[in-house]
Amino acid sequence: MAATKMSLKLLVDQRNQAVLFAEAGKDFVDFLFNCLALPVGTIVSLLPKTGEAGSLHNLYASVENLSETYIERREKEALLNSKARTGPDGLRLLLPDAPASAPVDYYTCARNDGGYYGTPFCSLVTDSPCTRCPNCSNSMSKKLSWVAGPAVGATSTAKVPGGEGGYVTGIVTYMVMDDLVVKPMSTISCITLLNRFNVHEIGDLKEKVIDFGLDEAIKLLTASLHSKTVLTDIFSGVLTD
Structure with missing residues (x-):
């Protein structure tokens, strides 16, 4: 499993114990957008066995438990171990780098x-x-x-203007809202946001720099399925530190 870590800077409203937004680079935004390319089977396999995925876990387990008498091996593997075929290396944050193998003769x-x-x-x-x-x-x-080809993720088919891999350019810093709305960072956007949330005392605001790794990625996937305050939910433990 790749040990990728990303750095995020959170702007926290201490009075309301909420994350207003995260200041993030290209790597984190690429990761967020790459979540849209993940097959449902991959998402279900990463989420906790109970709770947010609901009955999808039962569906996943049904495929796992069916013998090859009832389902072809290659179809079973495709459902249980599917991976997005395009996207930047940020996808490795969620998916293990498994050695290539021939699933079928x-x-x-x-x-x-x-x-x-x-x-x-x-x-x-x-x-x-x-x-x-x-x-x-x-x-x-x-x-x-059967001859194994290069590992998925060794090269990226997703390109942005200027030849960079991934989805977005790295020429700006991005603002990721608590509900995962993403936009380029700007002074005007920050002022507008403070007015929107009725922040009148600058002293109520605090910056928190946190590491974002595999555990946080899975929590974000889980929270994004049901919450409009994703960043506050997954980083609630550090808001009062």
């Missing part, structure tokens, strides 16, 4: 083994060696060799 037409001289090459494949080739009716029993 594949076979092709037996005539491709050189025993059928002069016949055209067959490009069809199957996951069952008992299958008959629909073109020539030969047994599709020649097992194919």
